[in-house]
Amino acid sequence: MTVTDRRAGILGLVVREYVETAAPVGSRTIHEKYRVPASPATIRHEMQALEEEGLLRQPHTSAGRVPSDEGYRFFVSSLMGQVELDQTEKATIRHQFFQAPPELDEWVDLAAVLLSRSLGLLAIVAPPRAARLQVRHLELIALNDLLALLVVVMREARVLKQLVALESALDQPELSSLAQRLNERVSGMSASDLRGTADPDDPTESAVLQTLRRLLEEESAREVEARIEGWTGVLAQPEFQADYTRVLDIVSVVDRPGVERLVTAGARDVGGVSVLIGDENQATELRDCSVVVAPYGDGSGVSGFVGVIGPTRMRYAQGVASVRYLSGLLQEMMERVYG
Amino acid sequence: MTVTDRRAGILGLVVREYVETAAPVGSRTIHEKYRVPASPATIRHEMQALEEEGLLRQPHTSAGRVPSDEGYRFFVSSLMGQVELDQTEKATIRHQFFQAPPELDEWVDLAAVLLSRSLGLLAIVAPPRAARLQVRHLELIALNDLLALLVVVMREARVLKQLVALESALDQPELSSLAQRLNERVSGMSASDLRGTADPDDPTESAVLQTLRRLLEEESAREVEARIEGWTGVLAQPEFQADYTRVLDIVSVVDRPGVERLVTAGARDVGGVSVLIGDENQATELRDCSVVVAPYGDGSGVSGFVGVIGPTRMRYAQGVASVRYLSGLLQEMMERVYG
DNA sequence: CGTTGGCACTCTCATGTCGAGAGTGCCAAT
DNA sequence: ATTGGCACTCTCGACATGAGAGTGCCAACG
Numbered sequence: 001m002t003v004t005d006r007r008a009g010i011l012g013l014v015v016r017e018y019v020e021t022a023a024p025v026g027s028r029t030i031h032e033k034y035r036v037p038a039s040p041a042t043i044r045h046e047m048q049a050l051e052e053e054g055l056l057r058q059p060h061t062s063a064g065r066v067p068s069d070e071g072y073r074f075f076v077s078s079l080m081g082q083v084e085l086d087q088t089e090k091a092t093i094r095h096q097f098f099q100a101p102p103e104l105d106e107w108v109d110l111a112a113v114l115l116s117r118s119l120g121l122l123a124i125v126a127p128p129r130a131a132r133l134q135v136r137h138l139e140l141i142a143l144n145d146l147l148a149l150l151v152v153v154m155r156e157a158r159v160l161k162q163l164v165a166l167e168s169a170l171d172q173p174e175l176s177s178l179a180q181r182l183n184e185r186v187s188g189m190s191a192s193d194l195r196g197t198a199d200p201d202d203p204t205e206s207a208v209l210q211t212l213r214r215l216l217e218e219e220s221a222r223e224v225e226a227r228i229e230g231w232t233g234v235l236a237q238p239e240f241q242a243d244y245t246r247v248l249d250i251v252s253v254v255d256r257p258g259v260e261r262l263v264t265a266g267a268r269d270v271g272g273v274s275v276l277i278g279d280e281n282q283a284t285e286l287r288d289c290s291v292v293v294a295p296y297g298d299g300s301g302v303s304g305f306v307g308v309i310g311p312t313r314m315r316y317a318q319g320v321a322s323v324r325y326l327s328g329l330l331q332e333m334m335e336r337v338y339g
Numbered sequence: 340m341t342v343t344d345r346r347a348g349i350l351g352l353v354v355r356e357y358v359e360t361a362a363p364v365g366s367r368t369i370h371e372k373y374r375v376p377a378s379p380a381t382i383r384h385e386m387q388a389l390e391e392e393g394l395l396r397q398p399h400t401s402a403g404r405v406p407s408d409e410g411y412r413f414f415v416s417s418l419m420g421q422v423e424l425d426q427t428e429k430a431t432i433r434h435q436f437f438q439a440p441p442e443l444d445e446w447v448d449l450a451a452v453l454l455s456r457s458l459g460l461l462a463i464v465a466p467p468r469a470a471r472l473q474v475r476h477l478e479l480i481a482l483n484d485l486l487a488l489l490v491v492v493m494r495e496a497r498v499l500k501q502l503v504a505l506e507s508a509l510d511q512p513e514l515s516s517l518a519q520r521l522n523e524r525v526s527g528m529s530a531s532d533l534r535g536t537a538d539p540d541d542p543t544e545s546a547v548l549q550t551l552r553r554l555l556e557e558e559s560a561r562e563v564e565a566r567i568e569g570w571t572g573v574l575a576q577p578e579f580q581a582d583y584t585r586v587l588d589i590v591s592v593v594d595r596p597g598v599e600r601l602v603t604a605g606a607r608d609v610g611g612v613s614v615l616i617g618d619e620n621q622a623t624e625l626r627d628c629s630v631v632v633a634p635y636g637d638g639s640g641v642s643g644f645v646g647v648i649g650p651t652r653m654r655y656a657q658g659v660a661s662v663r664y665l666s667g668l669l670q671e672m673m674e675r676v677y678g
Numbered sequence: 679c680g681t682t683g684g685c686a687c688t689c690t691c692a693t694g695t696c697g698a699g700a701g702t703g704c705c706a707a708t
Numbered sequence: 709a710t711t712g713g714c715a716c717t718c719t720c721g722a723c724a725t726g727a728g729a730g731t732g733c734c735a736a737c738g
Contacts, residue, residue: 026730039682044731062688062730101557102502137511141476141492147676149496153480157488159500163441163676172476176519218440231570231594232587241583248575255570337486337502365701378711383702401702401717682737688730695724701717708711 003053007046008079010036011055014047015067015075019313022238024064069278069312072290076275076316083317085325093325097333104128104158107333108227111306111326116230119319120237121310122250124259125326126226128297128304128334130156132190133216138183140164140175140208148175150211155188157337162215167203178205191216223257224304239288239311249285254309273324278312288312292319294327297334306330342392346385347418349375350394353386354406354414358652361577363403408617408651411629415614415655422656424664432664436672443467443497446672447566450645450665455569458658459576460649461589463598464665465565467636467643467673469495472555474525479503479514479547487514489550494527496676501554506542517544530555562596563643578627578650588624593648612663617651627651631658633666636673645669 003011013034017025027040027047036043047065050056055071058064067075085093093114100106108125115123134155141149146169152160170178182205185197194213198206234240240247253259261282276291290312297303306327308319342350352373356364366379366386375382386404389395394410397403406414424432432453439445447464454462473494480488485508491499509517521544524536533552537545573579579586592598600621615630625648632646645666647658 024730028730040730041682041684041732042680045681048732058731060689062732063690064730103500137478137480139476139478139490143496143676149492149498151478151490151492151498153488153490157482157500157502159488159490159498161442161496161498163496180515229594232591235590236587244580244583247586248571251570251574337482363701367701379701380703380711380713381709384710387703397702399718401700402719403701680738682735684734684736685732686734687732690727690729692727693725696722698720698722700719703714703716705713705715706711707713708709 003050003055003074006038007050007053008074010043010046011050011067011071012075012079014050014056014065015071015079018066019315022313024059024066026064029064067313069280072277072312072316073280076277076320080317080320083321085321090325094329097329102333102337104334107330108304109229111330112227112229115306115308115322115326116233118322119308119310119315120230120233121308121314121319122228122230122234122254123306123308124226124228124254124293125306125330126224126259126304128156129224130154130158133220134188134190135186135212135216136188138179138186138212140179142170142172142175145169150208150215152212152215160215160219162211164208164211167207170204178208181205182208186212191220226259228254228259234310237311237313239313246288250289250309253283253285272327273320275316275320290314290316292316292323294323296327296331304330342389342394342413345377346389346392347413349382349385350389350406350410351414351418353389353395353404354410354418357405358654361652363398363405365403368403406652408619411616411651411655412619415616415659419656419659422660424660429664433668436668441676443673446669447643448568450669451566451568454645454647454661454665455572457661458647458649458654459569459572460647460653460658461567461569461573461593462645462647463565463567463593463632464645464669465563465598465643467495468563469493469497470642471529472559473527473529474551474555475527477518477522477525477551479518481509481511481514484508489547489554491551491554499554499558501550503547503550506546509543517547520544521547525551530559565598567593567598573649576650576652578652585627589628589648592622592624611666612659614655614659629653629655631655631662633662635666635670643669 010030013030013036014025017029017033027043030036030043031038031040047056050071051058051065055068055074056065057068059066096110096114097107100110104127108127112123112125115125135152136155137153139151141151143149143163146166148164148166148170150162150164154160186194191213194209194216198209200206234250235247273292273294278290279287281287281289281291286309288311289309291307291309293305293307295303295305306323308323349369352369352375353364356368356372366382369375369382370377370379386395389410390397390404394407394413395404396407398405435449435453436446439449443466447466451462451464454464474491475494476492478490480490482488482502485505487503487505487509489501489503493499525533530552533548533555537548539545573589574586612631612633617629618626620626620628620630627650628648629651630646630648632644634642634644636642645662647662
């Protein structure tokens with residue numbers, strides 16, 4: 001028993017029909033709606049074979065068939081091919097990115113919104129995170145007598161800030177010249193480079209440097225804040241109305257920090273885009289969900305990801321195409337501006 | 340027919356019991372569990388009166404009673420009194436705020452997390468927004484030959500950034516001196532003050548000033564980004580399992596921009612804290628929900644808010660107490676650092 | 679041997695019935 | 709005004725029933 005061409009074709013149709021209607025697919029539907037040149041009886045035969053192969057399931061005797069996780073996997077790996085968004089769609093998306101303010105955060109936002117809108121799924125987009133945080137420039141701004149604001153611009157044009165308690169009262173010109181002196185020393189440095197650079201005779205300087213080091217360390221320990229968008233769409237999917245525990249599952253997984261691990265681990269590649277179907281997910285809460293995710297970054301250790309989460313019954317082709325295009329576009333936008 | 344003391348007491352008990360159990364409350368429960376010195380029959384009489392008064396409802400003949408929106412309103416306005424968190428709870432919260440990095444965003448996060456955890460409701464906390472955006476300091480950092488990063492520190496120590504396309508190639512020292520010159524001119528200015536300040540003979544300077552003005556205008560037009568936390572808790576409330584459309588309602592309202600309008604409009608005051616019960620909400624999607632919200636800010640036109648959203652069956656006393664304490668605490672933290 | 683129509687079989691789903699349980703509304707007595 | 713008694717109403721779960729959908733299998737056909 002093996003997966004012949006016709007069987008594969010029927011599997012594809014079942015996936016397509018089920019994704020669209022969310023109801024088990026019967027042999028007559030395949031025969032009539034898709035004009036397969038074979039009688040319902042024959043199609044039943046083939047479906048039986050596909051079930052023995054583990055690619056289809058029956059919710060119960062005498063219901064139609066539903067794709068199993070393996071069925072979706074087969075569809076994604078062997079049937080749907082290399083999908084691409086069509087040109088007009090790409091152009092529309094591209095246009096919106098060039099309309100937006102040239103800010104990484106804006107692009108991340110935009111990507112998440114577009115993704116969730118077009119697919120009706122939950123979109124998760126994380127900005128890239130530098131593997132090694134490197135200082136480009138720092139500035140000190142006086143807030144009041146004993147409090148200054150330390151503003152740090154990182155290599156990738158990200159801006160961090162932190163309050164510094166000053167040892168002695170300094171006015172803005174004094175702070176500026178201190179900042180200028182420090183800039184010459186710390187430019188290009190990362191947290192570990194900063195150890196022992198402080199001049200022990202200058203308490204203000206060491207206060208600033210210590211704050212800077214703490215800031216960098218905290219920043220690199222911080223969870224990436226991913227942008228999550230599209231609850232409305234995904235919770236309107238019929239699978240969630242039937243079984244409320246699935247809502248709690250998906251919400252509890254996504255609503256807590258550390259989403260990126262779920263999305264990054266154990267992914268199989270499909271041309272840069274990974275698809276995780278049902279049980280292939282690490283998190284047991286996602287056993288009825290699928291994840292489509294792709295990394296992006298400037299190649300120098302700065303990488304984020306863009307992905308979608310939804311029920312296993314999702315439009316994989318469009319999902320993969322959209323995720324691929326948006327990850328590429330985000331990468332391109334970044335290179336154009338920060339490269 | 341009027342609301343006597345005993346009736347008010349019974350109403351309070353019904354609210355309390357219903358909030359706890361989520362099941363309609365019968366006369367025997369009130370009699371036995373709360374040891375009310377009156378027989379179930381008498382209590383039924385009183386409940387009937389309360390129903391005629393519009394403060395209680397029956398889901399159907401011969402179920403127990405459930406508070407109506409008006410019943411909750413009566414409870415909140417006349418019965419629960421001025422509630423406060425107890426001292427140890429206050430101390431614990433306070434401690435966590437002083438542990439956190441001294442950053443407004445961190446406090447907003449922390450407030451949202453604490454609020455949603457302790458109440459099991461959806462917490463919404465928005466950082467204050469200056470009525471008038473005023474520049475404190477600006478800086479220019481070279482990214483590459485024709486691209487610089489404009490970093491602007493606002494009066495309230497917020498930091499904005501924006502890329503600037505340069506007219507001609509400038510290195511970092513040149514940019515720094517330009518920034519220094521500009522600082523003297525624009526310090527304390529807001530978007531409207533910037534009109535016509537540019538020197539038409541210096542194209543780089545006018546590019547920077549124009550970018551600055553655009554940045555400020557966009558920033559003041561931008562929706563406040565509120566921190567929303569606690570989907571897990573609120574979606575686990577029993578009301579949402581019974582009726583899935585309510586999940587879609589609350590998600591659709593909160594998941595789209597402009598939450599603050601829902602929360603700010605038409606609020607009735609309870610010592611700085613507003614409570615909006617059911618139909619009192621502007622948004623029809625929130626007709627089965629209640630909102631508890633309080634503004635905070637430094638009094639000089641900078642104001643944000645902290646609030647919770649949940650089913651009308653919520654612990655109003657704790658909600659009001661927590662919201663009040665956290666809004667006050669946020670205000671205090673801000674004044675301490677930025678005042 | 680692959681394909682097809684026929685047909686009995688199975689399972690779900692909507693509907694209806696029934697009894698138990700909970701709580702009320704009302705009345706007559708105190 | 710308060711109370712006990714009691715009939716009444718409504719929900720909820722269990723169970724039965726019938727329609728409908730779709731299958732599995734078989735015998736017949738090219």
